[in-house]
Amino acid sequence: MSNTDRQYDLVLWGATGFTGTLVAEYLTGTYTPDELSLALGGRNEDRLRTLADDLVADAQKWESLPIVLGDATDREGLQEIADSTRVVCTTVGPYTTYGTPLVEACVEAGTDYCDLTGELNWIREMIDRYHEDAVEAGSRIVHSCGVDSIPADIGTMAVQSASVDEFGTPCDLVRLYVDGRGGVSGGTVASAVAMFDAASTDPIARQALRNPYSLAPPGERTGVDSSEQRRPKWDPLRSVWTAPSPMAAVNERVIRRTNALLEYPWGREFRCTEAVPTGSGIRGGAVATLVAGGFGLAAAGMTIDPVRAGLQRFVFPDPGEGPSREQIESGHFAVRLFGRGTATDGPFVVEGTIRADVDPGYGATARMLGEAAMCLVRNETATPLEGGVLTPASGIGESLVDRLRDAGLTVSVSV
Ligand SMILES: NC(=O)c1ccc[n+]([C@@H]2O[C@H](COP(=O)([O-])OP(=O)(O)OC[C@H]3O[C@@H](n4cnc5c(N)ncnc54)[C@H](OP(=O)(O)O)[C@@H]3O)[C@@H](O)[C@H]2O)c1
CATH class of the missing domain: 3.40.50.720 (NAD(P)-binding Rossmann-like Domain)
Structure with missing residues (x-):
């Protein structure tokens, strides 16, 4: 039919x-x-x-x-x-x-x-x-x-289209800054657990989590970007401290797959990175350090079989459960994109935003x-x-x- x-x-x-x-x-x-x-x-x-x-x-x-x-x-x-x-x-x-x-x-x-x-x-x-x-x-x-990965992937495409329209060339770097407040459901936790379960037994699954180009077509799984951010970092583009983003591992790989599937309209040297901005000054640095530490602990815990099982059983919501309607209505998120390129006239910047006043996930x-x-x-x-x-x-x-x-x-x- x-x-x-x-x-x-x-x-x-x-x-x-x-x-x-x-x-x-x-x-x-x-x-x-x-x-x-x-x-x-x-x-x-x-x-x-x-x-x-x-x-x-x-x-x-x-x-x-x-x-x-x-x-x-x-x-x-x-x-x-x-x-x-x-x-x-x-x-x-x-x-x-x-x-x-x-x-x-x-x-x-x-x-x-x-x-x-x-x-x-x-x-x-x-x-x-x-x-x-x-x-x-x-x-x-x-x-x-x-929310992973439409704002990051469609946002990057929109920034690159504007870049080509205005400057005749795509950005060679798109940096994503993710911000927001929202809840988590039992189904999302079960999916994270299933991913780490797979990685604990299957070398290809482990490689999919480690290689920043793991979603590119076969034979094209290398490139200029390194692994997603795992530590607090000062960001000179925006003059802010940044922490690791929990969605970076997926979003960055999805964007790289888009570029590869479309036969590299943004070039093979195109780079994309995602992070969570935490502010400037000593406070921004301290928050970035705390968030990165918590993120590192959670990621390490998820690689240990009994810890992963215990978290799912005793800490996180069960499948079918999730944030309340009030929590969903009072959530918000923003993905800000900062594209940087060089045209014949010199360097340029293209910025984008995708946001909503509702729980992201x-x-x-x-x-x-x-x-x-x-x-x-x-x-x-x-x-x-x-x-x-x-x-x-x-x-x-x-x-x-x-x-x-x-x-x-x-x-x-x-x-
Ligand atoms: N990427 C994102 O931004 C994003 C955001 C939200 C959620 N998610 C993902 O979406 C997925 C669902 O999350 P959720 O919180 O909605 O999970 P959930 O509440 O546990 O829902 C899972 C659904 O799967 C059904 N199901 C389970 N086993 C089945 C089977 N053998 N045959 C047919 N149906 C079966 C359940 O049916 P019953 O209703 O009959 O139990 C239920 O409808 C997760 O993988 C989560 O990670 C992703």
């Missing part, structure tokens, strides 16, 4: 999960059944029906919402789901545990796909196993469509994933790539920017 001749536009897989429910609320609150043929997918019929009833009552535009049932481990059932829809949007994680059969089914069906994974080991596995088949099938497998992420899925549904992509295991910028591109703005995010670039 051709991709345009399907029963649904979009199956939201994992709709009953913590983040899946937020995405379902966003989509049904924003779009009408005339604009989107949506089905809610998951493993628990009662919970799916209750969710569908609640959404119909709340959104008031929907008379009913179809549900599709399956299990993430049932490959045949997943094939039926992938065959029934133009796009699958999935929040079923850990992706390392549950994600692979669905990607395989989507590639086989030529179905487009987007998710929220930040599990580097698993993205690397999907690249190595399915990229070529997805190119051939014309299936866009777009990973990391949440859940409130903003639900909008980002929902709009990424809508770009795929409507075929609103601004990229030469029509298939493959892709990043947000290489798989969707700048057509996402207007949709992010419509969803309440601020996206700006200035030269």
Whole structure:
């Protein structure tokens, strides 16, 4: 069956999960059944029906919402789901545990796909196993469509486009400064644990976490950037102290994959780094030192099997749990981008910002994933790539920017 001749536009897989429910609320609150043929997918019929009833009552535009049932481990059932829809949007994680059969089914069906994974080991596995088949099938497998890594990846692309338009050349460095306040869900913790579990037994997974170019295509996994920042550092570009960013490992690798997949429009010497600014002076330095110390301890703890298991069991929220609605509404984030290049007239700077007054990992992420899925549904992509295991910028591109703005995010670039 051709991709345009399907029963649904979009199956939201994992709709009953913590983040899946937020995405379902966003989509049904924003779009009408005339604009989107949506089905809610998951493993628990009662919970799916209750969710569908609640959404119909709340959104008031929907008379009913179809549900599709399956299990993430049932490959045949997943094939039926992938065959029934133009796009699958999935929040079923850990992706390392549950994600692979669905990607395989989507590639086989030529179905487009987007998710929220930040599990580097698993993205690397999907690249190595399915990229070529997805190119051939014309299936866009777009990973990391949440706060990691849409602001970093799409923001970098927007800065580079402005740079080329204004100065005739891309920036050779884009530095990202991440700031914000938000919560964490049990599903996110489970995914981090799954990634470190994989790294404790699988050398390729370990390499995916260590090599800054681990998500680049095979044969291109080296470059000028070194590992993400792990210590407090004085930043001469902004005259501030900086600490390591928890999202840098994913965001930086995703941006490098974008550059590689698009055949290096920003050059092979292009560099990108991400950090958390902590202020100037003695206080800024002290905060950077404290944050870096805490980050280092947490990262070291996650590599020790019993510590990792204990943290998940006794400290972090369980799967299905996450920040309260009040916490989500009172959160905020900003990713500021500072691009630096050299044109014939001399050095130049391009700056960008993506921000929102809502929790990054859940409130903003639900909008980002929902709009990424809508770009795929409507075929609103601004990229030469029509298939493959892709990043947000290489798989969707700048057509996402207007949709992010419509969803309440601020996206700006200035030269
Ligand atoms: N990149 C980002 O910015 C970002 C932001 C937020 C979340 N995330 C990621 O999103 C994922 C989900 O997080 P979350 O907090 O929403 O997790 P969650 O609440 O635990 O939800 C997980 C979902 O997976 C479903 N599921 C589990 N096992 C299944 C199976 N065998 N078959 C079918 N469905 C199954 C669950 O179904 P039930 O409802 O029936 O239990 C639930 O719907 C995690 O990987 C997290 O890291 C990423």
